[in-house]
Amino acid sequence: MSVNVAALRAADLPVLGRDEGRTYRLGIMGGTFDPIHYGHLVAAEQAFDDLKLDLVVFMPAGRPAFKLDSGVTSGEDRFAMTLLATADNPHFVASRFEIDREGVTYTADTLRLLRGLYPDNVEFYFITGADAITEIVSWRDADDIARLAHLVGATRPGYDLDRAWDAIAASGLDFDVTYLSVPALAISSSYLRERVEAGQSLRYLTPDPVTGYLHKHGLYGASRSRYGQTREVVD
Ligand SMILES: Nc1ncnc2c1ncn2[C@@H]1O[C@H](COP(=O)(O)OP(=O)(O)OP(=O)(O)O)[C@@H](O)[C@H]1O
């Protein structure tokens, strides 16, 4: 199967796989990204380096399967922040593939759709936190996930991987998992949301354009006035 450039472009995905003489490795960083932070970015960059990936696609989930009851920020806002955070990295791409899909976002559906769009010489590496690896065995159609993608679990140095290994072994599924030790793991989106709500700075936790965006749009209870000084000066 040769690369279907038009289909990939229509689906807002990078065109990979043209050279049939080699294998391409496409990283997929899935997440709610509410908001995206340096933990996500560092994990993806390290996966890119260590696993010699060709590109990493950041894919904000449309309706995240395990967060249906919590008030998740709109897909458009989460996508915009993801785009801003990844814009200056030549091997990162932000994709609307999941936010444009109706219904609950299941990773197995995403991988099946991607498999239908890319030729066989493109392999998928689904990047996630090591905690999520212990849960992945209970994700919808976990056997298809194991069949369609390699998994990359980001951990912090010294993290005890026994629970993840046990969960995978107990599932009886043939997951191919690589664990990466990532230094910035303690950062989480919830921590950033709490800081915004408390009127605290996000400096050094997420790229400044993301902070600017969430203040401009009043997300997470952010005050716009803090970033409205230019207007006050002009007025
Ligand atoms: N600091 C981090 N380092 C590496 N991976 C992370 C980090 N934070 C989250 N991840 C992983 O990135 C993926 C997407 O995470 P998600 O968008 O849910 O962010 P989160 O920070 O875990 O959010 P929340 O605090 O709202 O649960 C998940 O697989 C998660 O395990």
Ligand SMILES: O=C(O)c1ccc[n+]([C@@H]2O[C@H](COP(=O)([O-])O)[C@@H](O)[C@H]2O)c1
């Ligand atoms: O497919 C599933 O059953 C499933 C269940 C929970 C999470 N996921 C995916 O895992 C990624 C991280 O999810 P979250 O909820 O930790 O932001 C994101 O891409 C989700 O779509 C997928």
